[in-house]
Structures are given as C-alpha cells and as structure tokens.
Amino acid sequence: GEGGQAAAGTGGVLELPMQMAAAAVMALVAGFEVCAVPLRLLRDGEYAWQRMIGRVGHLSLASLLAGLACLPVGMAHFADVGAWFVLANLIAVPLAALWIMPCAMGALVLMPVGLDALALVPMGWGNAVVIWLAHHVAAWPGAHVGVPQMPMWGLGLYFTGLCWLCLWTRPTWRICGVMPIAIAMVTPWMVRAPDVIIPAQGRMLAVVDGPRLLVGPKGHVDSFVLRDWVRVLDRRAVIVDDDMTTPDGRLTCQAGMCVLARGGHRIMMRLRDGTAAASCAGMDGVVILSGALRAVGQGACTDVTPVDYLTLWRSGAQALYLTSHHGVVVRSDRQVRGARPWVMGPGQHGTPNLPMAQAE
Incomplete structure (x- = not known):
C-alpha cells in the first residue's frame, strides 16, 4: 500500500x-x-x-x-x-x-x-x-x-x-x-540525440543524420509519430528510399535492408517483409520491423543487440545509441517510464494498465 x-x-x-x-x-x-x-x-x-x-x-x-x-x-x-x-x-x-x-x-x-x-x-x-x-x-x-x-x-x-x-x-x-x-x-542543446528510434508499433524507424531525420520505409510512415519526432528532435524529415547511400557513406540501403556505421559499430535494419535473409556477421545490432530475428539469419545473430517485434511488444518504443566505448546502447520506453500503474503494459497501445470504472 x-x-x-x-x-x-x-x-x-x-x-x-x-x-x-x-x-x-x-x-x-x-x-x-x-x-x-x-x-x-x-x-x-x-x-x-x-x-x-x-x-x-x-x-x-x-x-x-x-x-x-x-x-x-x-x-x-x-x-x-x-x-x-x-x-x-x-x-x-x-x-x-x-x-x-x-x-x-x-x-x-x-x-x-x-x-x-x-x-x-x-x-x-x-x-x-x-x-x-x-x-x-x-x-x-x-x-x-x-x-x-x-x-x-x-x-x-x-x-x-x-x-x-x-x-x-x-x-x-x-x-x-x-x-x-x-x-x-541550455540543456536541450547538451543532450546527444539517439542514432536510431523505433516507435512501439514497429512499422517505421528513423535515423538521425545531422540536421535530417531519415525515415522509412516509404509507404509505412505514421505522420502523427513523425510530427512528434520532428518537433522533439528539431530536425527535418526525409523519407528513405529502398536503395540509397548518405553522402558520408555511413548509412547504406539496398532492397529494403539498411546498414548504419557509426562510432566503430554497425547496425543492420530490415525495413520490409520479403527482404532476403542476410547474415549478422560483423554487426553489433539488428533491427527488424517485421518478423522475428530468425528472418535475418539465425546463424550469426547470437552476439548482437536485437530489436524485433517481440522487443517492441514487451518494452515499447526504442532509442539506439552507437557509442565508441559502450557499443550499441538501447533505451526503451519501459526503462524510462518504469512499470507503473499508469504506464501501459506490453501490447496495450492506447489502454492504461488500470481497472475500468464501474458502470452506473
């Protein structure tokens, strides 16, 4: 009590x-x-x-x-x-x-x-x-x-x-x-923005690239979530093509599979269903917007930081940081907000974890 x-x-x-x-x-x-x-x-x-x-x-x-x-x-x-x-x-x-x-x-x-x-x-x-x-x-x-x-x-x-x-x-x-x-x-300008953010629904993700917010996959972008990201991170949104490479070469996308390299670490991101399986070799993290981790290649995916639909269902939205000293650091909505009565539980999007009021 x-x-x-x-x-x-x-x-x-x-x-x-x-x-x-x-x-x-x-x-x-x-x-x-x-x-x-x-x-x-x-x-x-x-x-x-x-x-x-x-x-x-x-x-x-x-x-x-x-x-x-x-x-x-x-x-x-x-x-x-x-x-x-x-x-x-x-x-x-x-x-x-x-x-x-x-x-x-x-x-x-x-x-x-x-x-x-x-x-x-x-x-x-x-x-x-x-x-x-x-x-x-x-x-x-x-x-x-x-x-x-x-x-x-x-x-x-x-x-x-x-x-x-x-x-x-x-x-x-x-x-x-x-x-x-x-x-x-002045603290808003003293905090490092995450490198990758994924909402709890798992239909999209965004990569922070300087003043831009690279969002994908095309056709699955939630405008409401995107407006929040643009407002909170103070960046301009750009939709990611299935085949693209940023000018600095740190983000490369091909056929719905993207690889982000920063701070000496690499993350592979599977954006679409039907994408051919790929190996996790050489990767420090893997993000899968649809399907389970095994869809990307189970063999070499044992020592990576995974974010798939089950992770999102359990922990809500995710923010990934690629750091040179600590590798891939993940912060989830549940970690930040805690397991409290007013915080929605796993899979409860839009419904508080509280008993309903008695009907009169």
Whole structure:
C-alpha cells in the first residue's frame, strides 16, 4: 500500500499539470515578493492613473511570471516555446476571474433547484471566447518556436533553481538561484540525440543524420509519430528510399535492408517483409520491423543487440545509441517510464494498465 502511494505520488510530480502548476506558483511567490513594494506604492497612489497602472501592472506581472515559469516545462514536454503567452493571458485570466468562475459558482448554487443551466450557458460563452482567443493567438507568426526537448535532469535543475528563489529572501543569496535556471535552459542543446528510434508499433524507424531525420520505409510512415519526432528532435524529415547511400557513406540501403556505421559499430535494419535473409556477421545490432530475428539469419545473430517485434511488444518504443566505448546502447520506453500503474503494459497501445470504472 505504501509503495503504491509512493508510486502514485511520484507519477503526479512527473505529470505535466502538476509541474506547470508548481512552476507558476513558485514564480509568482518569488516574483511578487521582490516587486511587493513598488506594486504597493502604485496601488495606494494618490492619483487615479497610478492606481490604474498598479492594477494593470499586477495582472501583467502575474501573466509574465507564470508564463515564463511554464516555458521550460513546455520545452521538456512539448519541445516548443510560445512567444505570445503574455498577451493571451492578459485577456484570458481576467475573463476567467470575472466571468467564467463566477458563473461556475452560480451553477453550483443553482444546481440543487435544477436551474444550473442559467449559469452554465453563460459560462460556456466565456469558455468559447477563451478557446477562440487560444486558436487565434496560436496562429500568429512566432507563436510556436520549436526547440530540442529538455531532458528530465535539466527540468529537475530548473525546479531546483525555482525552489532556491522561493526559499531565500536575502537578495545576495536569492540571486544564486538564477544560475541553475540558466544552465537548465541550455540543456536541450547538451543532450546527444539517439542514432536510431523505433516507435512501439514497429512499422517505421528513423535515423538521425545531422540536421535530417531519415525515415522509412516509404509507404509505412505514421505522420502523427513523425510530427512528434520532428518537433522533439528539431530536425527535418526525409523519407528513405529502398536503395540509397548518405553522402558520408555511413548509412547504406539496398532492397529494403539498411546498414548504419557509426562510432566503430554497425547496425543492420530490415525495413520490409520479403527482404532476403542476410547474415549478422560483423554487426553489433539488428533491427527488424517485421518478423522475428530468425528472418535475418539465425546463424550469426547470437552476439548482437536485437530489436524485433517481440522487443517492441514487451518494452515499447526504442532509442539506439552507437557509442565508441559502450557499443550499441538501447533505451526503451519501459526503462524510462518504469512499470507503473499508469504506464501501459506490453501490447496495450492506447489502454492504461488500470481497472475500468464501474458502470452506473
């Protein structure tokens, strides 16, 4: 029971809503503590224009602090930075405070007498305005700037800096919290991208080739998965032909069989059904998108790192790194996310590993 509660608590901390809420709250606490005196002087000013600037400044500062605090979290989960969040929040936050939330409270009061629709309908109008605003702001130029995905250790470093800013009130000590935040912001460019990635479905794979993402086989590329890869890795997708060779000669494909050579190691990748069997001799790893390992030649495939349909079924998506010192290093989805109740089990694509709710 205690282990399950600990796992559930860890899962909540690792989820996006909890991280965004925590980052926004810590930034608001630290930021308003620093700006409390000037804001109070404006709010209690002698002239009306001072009080107006104080109110607008209060909302603007809250939007700026919360939005900036959530940017690194977005980099870690979406590999994306939004440039217009301050303007959108300046409209959406007052709308929620003055329209949507009062309607929600009114609906709660009217619900026992069956008149909650009188408040829910206007609340829906307010929600529609917020959604309309989100769609239009998201369509503006520069609204989405792709960046490489921030690693989880970088996100942990960022939250360490935020906690430091909240814990200390002395300026000379508090300013030290900016350093881990600054380091965290450059960690997306400090992480090595995998050499080969394979989704859990096993219908396609991609080879990272400099600024390009070589994806194949042609005709079996999942556009949804490919968009995620392009966004997270910040690279341009190129479909691989059955017969091709990269300019540096490190990737060679012939009749649906590709060989990647990097770091003194080689991986053979079988992209299609019906490809003639080939020997694993001289290979450090083999990837088979269809069929089992024996389809590539059982004789010399005992000392290689295999990734076939059974591996994908058991461990989910795979990322392969070719290193000069450690050979072929494989990281799977199950290794990263762990065997937790909210992580889908082997073969359970799209269905959480949780009991279904009782029907009413």
